[in-house]
Each structure stands twice: as C-alpha cells, then as structure tokens.
Amino acid sequence: MLGLASRLRALPDAELRRVIGVRDVSTSGIHDFFDLAEALLDSRSIQLALSHLDRSTLAVLAVAGQLTSSGSVPSLNAVTSRLCALGSAEVALTDVARRVDTLHTLLLADHNDGRCIPYDAVSAHLATWPAQGLPGVADLATTLPPAVLAAVADTEIVFIDQLATERAFAVVSSIAELVNDLSREPARELSRGGLGLPDTKRLAAVMTVDVDLVAPILALASRADLLARSDGYWMETEAGEAWLLERTTARWAALAAAWRAALPSIVADILPRQAGLLWGDGLTAFIAWLYPAGGEWMLSQLTQFARDAELLGITAHDTTSTAGASVLRGDPEAAVATMATALPAEVGAVYLQHDLSIVAPGPLAPSIDARLRGLADVESRELASSYRITAASVNRALAAGENAASLLAFLASISLTGIPQPVDYLINESASRYGRVRVGNFAGAATAPVAPVGDNTVFLSYVSSTDAALLGTLAVDQTLAPLGFVRAGDGAHLLSRFAGDAVFWALSDARYPVAAENNLGEIVHLRRHQIARVITLVPTVDAALSLVEKLRVGADSTVSVADAWLARQLDTAIKAKQTILVSIAMPGGAVVDYLLEPASVSNGRFRARDRRADIERTLPLRSIRSITPAP
Incomplete structure (x- = not known):
C-alpha cells in the first residue's frame, strides 16, 4: 500500500481525477492517500476494474503476478516469453507493452524499469478466480476463441439489405411523426421515469407502432437531440425542428451517427463490421470469451444497442447490413450512399380529391410535408401518405398567418389534379368566417x-x-x-x-x-408549436475534483510518504491500544527493537510506553526502520 500511496501522491491532479473516475472510487471515508490506496486495492474495486479488461490483458497481468510471486523478474520480455510458452503461439512484445501500459494506467500494476509488477492485492485477487469459476493463468493464456462469426450466403445479403432499408424508412417516418406530435402536445415524464400509459398509447397510435416500441424510439430520438425534457415534459428541440426539413437519407444518417457515437468504445471494437455477419449466439460466445469477468456487463450493453441497431437497419435478423457495416466502420458517407440507392425517392406533388383528401404517391419532400401539415391533418403515414383538409385544419393554418390566397396558391403548386371545387369552397368559406x-x-x-x-x-x-x-x-x-x-x-x-x-x-x-x-x-397569429426549453444545468460538484483538493490540502509536502505511512501505522495502533514492535536505528548504526504502546505522534516524534522497561520513551519518526504488530 505504501508504494501505491507514494505513486498516487506523485500523480498530477488531472491524472488523479481520471483514475478516481475510471476506477469508480467512492469518495466517502477517504481522508488521505493511504485511504485512497486502500480503496483501490479493495477486492470489489479490483474486480470491477478486471471486469472491463479483455482476455489478453488479463493474461499479461496474471503472468506478471506469477513471475513476481516465484521470485522471477517480471520484465516485459519475460512476460512475453511466458505467454508464448503457455499459448504455443507467437506474442508480440509491442502488444504486451501496450497492455502493460493499460494496467499501469488503471493502477493495477506498476510499470517501471521495463518491468510489470502487479500490486500484491491484485495478484491475490486473481489467484481466487479459479475457485469462483473464472479462468486462471493457464486458461487465460491458452483457451482459444470460439469459432468466427457465421456469415449468411451472399445471395441472402440482398434480402438483409432490403429488410434493413424498410426498417430504416419505418423508424425515420415514426420518429418524424413523434417529433411533430410532441411539438403540438408534449408528453409528461413520470417522476419514476418513462411515459404514462395514456401518452404511450397516443404516441404509439401516432407512429403506428406497438406500445412496447414507444420507449426505444423515444430514446433514439432523444439520443440524436431531436427531443428533450423541459419542465417535466418531452418536447421537440430546435435540432428536431431542423431535422424534419432534411431529406430521408439525412434524417437516417443523423440517427445512425448518434447511435454510433453512443456506443462505448469497448463495445464498438467487437461488433462485426462486415455485411452478412450474424450477431447471434456466436457474438455472445465471443464476448463471454473475450471478457471472462465482464460478460454480463458487456452483454447488457450489447442488448440495448443491438435492439436499436435492428430498428435503424444497422442490422436485420441479427445480421449486419451493408449500410450498417459502413456505419460501424465509421464511414457515414458510404452508409448514406447505400441507403440513398435503396430508399424510395421523394416526391413533390400530390393528388387533391373532391372528398377533401390529399394523397401523396410517395414520401413527400420534407418542406412540402411540413407546410401541408399546417393546412391538413395526417390520416395515414405509409410509403404513400394521405392527409385531409378540414375546417379546423384550415383555421389552424389561418391562425399561423396564412390566408386563402396563399393556401390555394400552395395547393395549386403541388397538385396534380388542380384545385377541386370543394377544396376551394372550404378554404374561402373558412377564411371569410375566420375571426367571428x-x-x-x-x-x-x-x-x-x-x-x-x-x-x-x-x-x-x-x-x-x-x-x-x-x-x-x-x-x-x-x-x-x-x-x-x-x-x-x-x-x-x-x-x-x-x-x-x-x-x-x-x-x-x-x-x-x-x-x-x-x-x-x-x-x-398563433402556432401550436412548442420547443423544448433546454436549460444548461449548473455543473454539479465534481466529487473527484473535491477529493483531489482535499487530499492535496491534507498532504504535508514537508513530510515524506514514508514518514506519513509510519505516522498512520502509529495512529492506528494508538486508536486500537495495540502494542507494536518498533525497530529503531541508534546513532551508532545499531538497530534496537522496542516493545511499545504508542501514546501520541506530533512534530516528527512519537511518545510511547516501553512495555519491557516500563518507562515512557519519546523517539524521532526518522529513526524508525519498521513497525510490526507485537507477537
């Protein structure tokens, strides 16, 4: 613990804050660097850190610990040689060095003078793994990965891509309906989280999806910043308003980019980036092999993102689509190009009917759709959408600043069938009655x-x-x-x-x-349109920063870590009223052992009762060579 405490004290503040955050250290009960070192070497903290390490990094750690415990020098060359011997396969020194740097950064080992020395508590914890059903040193280094992911036949990729395109179009259309509806009638977020059943059913009907899909689709839109909570209600954002005016491919690209950006790097690195590869049992088995201590954590991460991947058309039937593979490779342009060739072309004209309905022969251009929604009510939203003009919808358009002339001119510009007489009559009649x-x-x-x-x-x-x-x-x-x-x-x-x-x-x-x-x-003029009032929250107290400041204030720069460690041991003995054996270096060079019961520590000296001589002694801390509990 002394070595780790010394290292923690020497770390820059920024690095110290990062370590506290990455290792998820609870700041309560930590008063000095020794408390922090003790927290980092706690078995639960170690297990949490190990659960996020892949198999190869764990193998390096285990082999380094084995070499250290056997008295061998755990140099990087020795660790590499041992791994090669265990696995009967060539292991690159550069790869071992990279993994040792990871262990050093996580404070699981000390990388110094070309050696990797795990902390004793870490090696001791790894030694308990076989009893818990987790792999030991040999298993970590020798167990081969499961078979490569299965791939569908090339002929099936066409059908996978077709299904992925259909799902991409469906989810973009559903989210467009969701954003439009929430701009007029926000949905209340319950105090326990999630939407109430009435709002959920309303939004499911608007999007024409099952009730169970409302929450995932809402999460997709929120992740892309199209929606936000404001005063306890889900509403459209300014980004959502602009998104509605984008083409379908651009809308999908924004959703896919938000999905990719939210992927933890540890998850993104293992997802198949080739079209036609299955995500099913093979991927699950690979994750369990790659992260032997963190399979459940990793699978829970994958489950959520795999569900969203199916909705977005990144995958279809648990198989990577061609566009999805481009997204995973970080090539959004290629993904958009793939989708653009498969998605239905947008149209800019409609059929006006005598029954006051409007039928679009395909997905409407967003700018036309947006204005048409101000004039008419959406009746169905499929590949070919339909709308209906009513007195209320015309009144809504008039309230937003339109007039009879502007409405009729707009309809004439997009109609393939002219302006039917009932449509002309309804608009003019509504305009004449407007404001009564x-x-x-x-x-x-x-x-x-x-x-x-x-x-x-x-x-x-x-x-x-x-x-x-x-x-x-x-x-x-x-x-x-x-x-x-x-x-x-x-x-x-x-x-x-x-x-x-x-x-x-x-x-x-x-x-x-x-x-x-x-x-x-x-x-x-009024417009039934509400934009989320996103408030920039006052930053909460940074617990890691507060802890670092507290540690720096409490650490006396004039006192060495060794002296502080001795003072801590003595203070512990004082509180426990424990008798200790203290080795003191005398002026002549001799080392004398005293059986003492410490009473107090101050100003670099400590006062104690000599149990053998039955006298009180005051000794300088700098003369202490070691402290051990009394036998």
Whole structure:
C-alpha cells in the first residue's frame, strides 16, 4: 500500500481525477492517500476494474503476478516469453507493452524499469478466480476463441439489405411523426421515469407502432437531440425542428451517427463490421470469451444497442447490413450512399380529391410535408401518405398567418389534379368566417370585460363574438365545459380561468372560427408549436475534483510518504491500544527493537510506553526502520 500511496501522491491532479473516475472510487471515508490506496486495492474495486479488461490483458497481468510471486523478474520480455510458452503461439512484445501500459494506467500494476509488477492485492485477487469459476493463468493464456462469426450466403445479403432499408424508412417516418406530435402536445415524464400509459398509447397510435416500441424510439430520438425534457415534459428541440426539413437519407444518417457515437468504445471494437455477419449466439460466445469477468456487463450493453441497431437497419435478423457495416466502420458517407440507392425517392406533388383528401404517391419532400401539415391533418403515414383538409385544419393554418390566397396558391403548386371545387369552397368559406370568435388575455387589455357581480374567480382570458347566437352556443357546448365559461357582466363576453392560448386551441379543435387578438383588438397569429426549453444545468460538484483538493490540502509536502505511512501505522495502533514492535536505528548504526504502546505522534516524534522497561520513551519518526504488530 505504501508504494501505491507514494505513486498516487506523485500523480498530477488531472491524472488523479481520471483514475478516481475510471476506477469508480467512492469518495466517502477517504481522508488521505493511504485511504485512497486502500480503496483501490479493495477486492470489489479490483474486480470491477478486471471486469472491463479483455482476455489478453488479463493474461499479461496474471503472468506478471506469477513471475513476481516465484521470485522471477517480471520484465516485459519475460512476460512475453511466458505467454508464448503457455499459448504455443507467437506474442508480440509491442502488444504486451501496450497492455502493460493499460494496467499501469488503471493502477493495477506498476510499470517501471521495463518491468510489470502487479500490486500484491491484485495478484491475490486473481489467484481466487479459479475457485469462483473464472479462468486462471493457464486458461487465460491458452483457451482459444470460439469459432468466427457465421456469415449468411451472399445471395441472402440482398434480402438483409432490403429488410434493413424498410426498417430504416419505418423508424425515420415514426420518429418524424413523434417529433411533430410532441411539438403540438408534449408528453409528461413520470417522476419514476418513462411515459404514462395514456401518452404511450397516443404516441404509439401516432407512429403506428406497438406500445412496447414507444420507449426505444423515444430514446433514439432523444439520443440524436431531436427531443428533450423541459419542465417535466418531452418536447421537440430546435435540432428536431431542423431535422424534419432534411431529406430521408439525412434524417437516417443523423440517427445512425448518434447511435454510433453512443456506443462505448469497448463495445464498438467487437461488433462485426462486415455485411452478412450474424450477431447471434456466436457474438455472445465471443464476448463471454473475450471478457471472462465482464460478460454480463458487456452483454447488457450489447442488448440495448443491438435492439436499436435492428430498428435503424444497422442490422436485420441479427445480421449486419451493408449500410450498417459502413456505419460501424465509421464511414457515414458510404452508409448514406447505400441507403440513398435503396430508399424510395421523394416526391413533390400530390393528388387533391373532391372528398377533401390529399394523397401523396410517395414520401413527400420534407418542406412540402411540413407546410401541408399546417393546412391538413395526417390520416395515414405509409410509403404513400394521405392527409385531409378540414375546417379546423384550415383555421389552424389561418391562425399561423396564412390566408386563402396563399393556401390555394400552395395547393395549386403541388397538385396534380388542380384545385377541386370543394377544396376551394372550404378554404374561402373558412377564411371569410375566420375571426367571428375572438379570444384575448386579460393581461394588458385596455377594456377588460367585467366579471359577474359576486364572482371572485380570477379570470385569465375572455371570448367575444359579434354573433350573439354563436356566443350562446359556445356557452352551452358540453365539449367546452372544462373551460368553465362564465358570462361577463356586460353579457357580450365569456370569461375563463384558463390562459388565452389554451382557450384558443380548445375552440379551434372544436371547429369554431376562432382568432386570437391582442389588447388593441388586432388579430395575432398563433402556432401550436412548442420547443423544448433546454436549460444548461449548473455543473454539479465534481466529487473527484473535491477529493483531489482535499487530499492535496491534507498532504504535508514537508513530510515524506514514508514518514506519513509510519505516522498512520502509529495512529492506528494508538486508536486500537495495540502494542507494536518498533525497530529503531541508534546513532551508532545499531538497530534496537522496542516493545511499545504508542501514546501520541506530533512534530516528527512519537511518545510511547516501553512495555519491557516500563518507562515512557519519546523517539524521532526518522529513526524508525519498521513497525510490526507485537507477537
């Protein structure tokens, strides 16, 4: 422990913080470098570190420990020779040196003067592996890997790629629907995590997927920063808004890149990067062989990413697709090129029907789809999408700033069948009726309606109309009952305790010709579109940094590590009231052993009771050669 504590004390602060993080050291209960060394040499901490090492690195560690315990010099050449002898195969010295550097960085061994010396606690822990069913030194060095991953026939790769393309298109379309829907109606995140069942069912219906796929698809979109939590709700982000205007290939590329970036390097390095290779039992067996102490941890990592790989078309039927192989190789351009040749071509024209429906003969160009959604409701989202124009959807477009002329001009520019008379009539009629019902907020209103006498309710918004009969209809409409409308004192307004935008969209959904107005009575345009308000969180306290600062403050630079270690041993003996055998170097060079019961340590000296002479002695710490428990 003394050697490790000395090494920890000499590390730069940045390296010390990295080690604390990588080794997942709990900072509680650590007061000095000896406590930190003790925590790093704890069996649980060692096992955690070993579980993340591959078989070859573990073999180097085990052989180095074996050489050290037998009294041999664990030089890199000796370790290499021993590995070659055990495995009956050539092992490169450079490969051993690289793995020794990894062990040195993780503080599992000390690489010094061309030697790899594992810490005693690490070697002792490795020695217990065979009793736990884990491989020993010989097994680590000699057990051959399982058979190479199986490959499908070349003729089957065509079908794998076809299925992967279908899945890629499906998940891109589903995420587009998800992002669009959450921009209008965010989904609440439960306190325990995940979405509630009502929101889950709503989103499953919107995306036309099974309920079980909502959470994975939401995670995919979130990983690509298309969605984010804001005030406890999942909403669209600005990146998501821009993503919706990209072509299908660019959308898929963003999702695939986010998936690849989230892969831990330890997982990415073992995934098959050739098209047509199976990820099934062969890959599982290989992982269990490669990481003998961390199979469960590795498999849990792989399970999640393999599921997402199937959704994205990286794989199909647990087999790497051609585009997926390019993604895994870090070649997004090749992956996009592969997908571009397989995905259906986007179209820029639609068929307008007399029944007010709109049919797209293929996937619409994103810019056209985005504007069409403002004018019409999506009815089906398949390879050929369909939309329907309604009075409410036209009113929604008018509220966002469109007018009859702009809507008809847009439809004429994309229609292969002209503008059917029912479509023209509905748009013009809706535009003429738009604004017959007005909604405004009390805040800042110059002439606010007066509440009924005796009603102390705090009203936030009002509804007005020049059509008294229409206002009366609103007052008795049961679908609007949750708004709690109350007649104002002047009888010409309805009052609500809800904000104006909530009242506006409720009336719009109920198909009333509603418009929002400001405090001057001027129509203002609203858009049912919410962007996540992503707040940059105040960085939490860096526990590793705090611990490093604490260790530096507590370490006296004028006191050597050896003296600090002696003081620690003496302090432990004092607290335990333990008698110890202390070897003291006398001025003449002789070494004298005292049987002492330490009483205190201060100013480089310690005071103790001599149990043999029954007297009190005060001795300098620098004269101590060794301390051992009394027999």
